[in-house]
Amino acid sequence: MFKAALASMLFCLASAVLPLAQADIKSYEFAEPEMAQRFVDLTTVLRCPKCQNQNLADSDSIIAKDLRAQVQKLINTGQTDRQITEFMVQRYGEFILYDPPFNKATMVLWLMPFGMVLIGLWALWFFGRKTHNQGAMLTPSEQQQLDQLLADNQPPSRD
Template identity: 35%
Template structure:
């Protein structure tokens, strides 16, 4: 019985290893091309898989995209040309970092705008609190406070 369990676990381990090892790696003689390939494939999203880079996906579409990137690199295409090719073929979704264009200004500007709006809101709230606390003091209390601030002994 023990031997059956061990052989079953070994068979499962081998089959899982073959599933995870299905991603082929393209290798280049030039280390710069290899680095560019790795950078490009990790910065592009698989259209079939949800939020998975093409260098990490087992889907046939990702395999085709990896092969196309390798072939374009071998044809001495620039990174921008390769990205443009992929965007033309699969759409803007393929890029993890969308380009700064007219239709993506809101996407890029919204976080900065929200931070500025939050800072202005905090400043306004603090300003209004200071004004309201200063207005709630009587003339005698205000004079005493000013004397304490200036370092004089209050009357």
């Protein structure tokens, strides 16, 4: 009963918020529907400089609104997606891209997951291998002394 009520509340909340997010994008005017789709695509791959974990489409910050207006202006002036992203990178750095290119500055970012996997595999191998501790071999005289000590410590039998 509780799960059904919670699910219906979440559905109502999502259906109320989703049109608000789309309304902001629909408020930008474009001559062709293709341009509007390009706007949506670009604003979802560009990161908000203030929010850091949100793209331009999802962010409500003032700078995100300014950047959405800038993207709209650049699309309406006939610039390609590549030109627009290069403009944004020149102005805000590669941080603005959610999918940064592979270069010297981002090499650690791209190679770190592979390095962590290799370190994990090495740790599993290193700590997972069995160490074979073989006892030292006794000389015949040491073996005789050991047998004598064991025989001396045997309790007498009750026959």
